[in-house]
Amino acid sequence: MSQHPPHDAPATSARLPFPLRWNDNDQYGHMNNTVYYEAMDTAVNRWMIREAGLDPQGAVIGLCVASSCQFLRSASFPEDLEVEVGVEKVGRTSLTWAPRILRPGEPDPLATGSFTHVFVDAATRRPVPVPDAVRAAVSRHLTG
16 A cells, blocks of 8 residues: 555544543643554554454564654543544555544544554564454455
8 A cells, every 4th residue: 555645544544532531631731742642552453453353462463663643733631532543554564554633523633643563473572474364454444
């Protein structure tokens, strides 16, 4: 799949709710930057568990090896946000996600991110191919 500019939505994606919590605000009165990462990481893993059947306690797990976030606009409690899960690249042992944080019904993101998971054997921590179920779910739901 081709790489998308940070402001564009992935060709196909899934949106998951992310209601802000009281403690997500920092002393400046807006969502702390670490919460953006939590939201994206939670949404991506929730999607893999729900849509691809990934077992976090299974023989193969996905470890985050790189992440980034571009902060575009702020949000604050008590807003209800959404995390759009999309895919930038599927490799042999890795998957790079292209999550975006949005307000429901709005096309312009508050933040755009990139998360790369390398799939590893849970016991040895050595890389293994992206699980077939994950690859199939990405192909079925997140690629155009």
